[in-house]
Amino acid sequence: MTDRPIIFSGPMVRELLAGRKTQTRRLATSPLARCRPGDRLYVRESYAVRSIFTDIVEVGYSASQQQSHTEYVEQIAIDRAVGAKVTWPKARPSIHMPRWASRLTLIVEEVRVQQLQTISEADAQAEGIEMVANRSFALGYAMLWNSLHTVVGQRWSDDPAVVALTFRMERANIDFREGQ
Secondary structure: OOEEEEEOOHHHHHHHHHOOEOEEEEEOOOHHHHOOOOOEEEEEOOEEEEEEOOOEEEEEEHHHOOOOHHHHEEEEEOOOOOOOOOOOOOOEOHHHOOHHHOOOEEEEEEEEEEEHHHOOHHHHHHEOOOOEOOOEHHHHHHHHHHHHOOOOOOOHHHOOEEEEEEEEEEOOOOOOOOOO
16 A cells, blocks of 8 residues: 555545545556555645644645635644644645645545546546536546646647546545544
8 A cells, every 4th residue: 555645626626525526537657657446645735824823733725715614724733733834824835735734535446547538428527527518527527637738748639648546535634544
């Protein structure tokens, strides 16, 4: 079992939290192509350290900013929050989220290498995509992919090889999940 970080945008974090996102695709050249069933991924998302107290650190998550305080802010024991510094009100980009601040863990259940355009309607829906023009989830996924991949060889029309990861999500830090 290997632990790896994975970056998600705010909208995709909201889809994870809603239970609608159970798959992700990344280029086959990504380090995630080495994933195997049973591997764990800790989600990195935009965040801010709101406060540091004697016993806890409060972390706010940008994807949940419009939710209730209990959805937006997590309290983390001070001894886990190594190197925490207040950054609020400015959010830090997901690439800088430390492992201790992650609130979501993904357990990889299936790994497939495939060409991008072979995505099925069901798989596009499992990516957390909404149907476009009451016609197609895959069309919505193609639009999302093109918004994220503009380099020649990586675009939808280039049909690159991707790794498709199916996972189950646990709403807990990777190091402090229940039953551990």
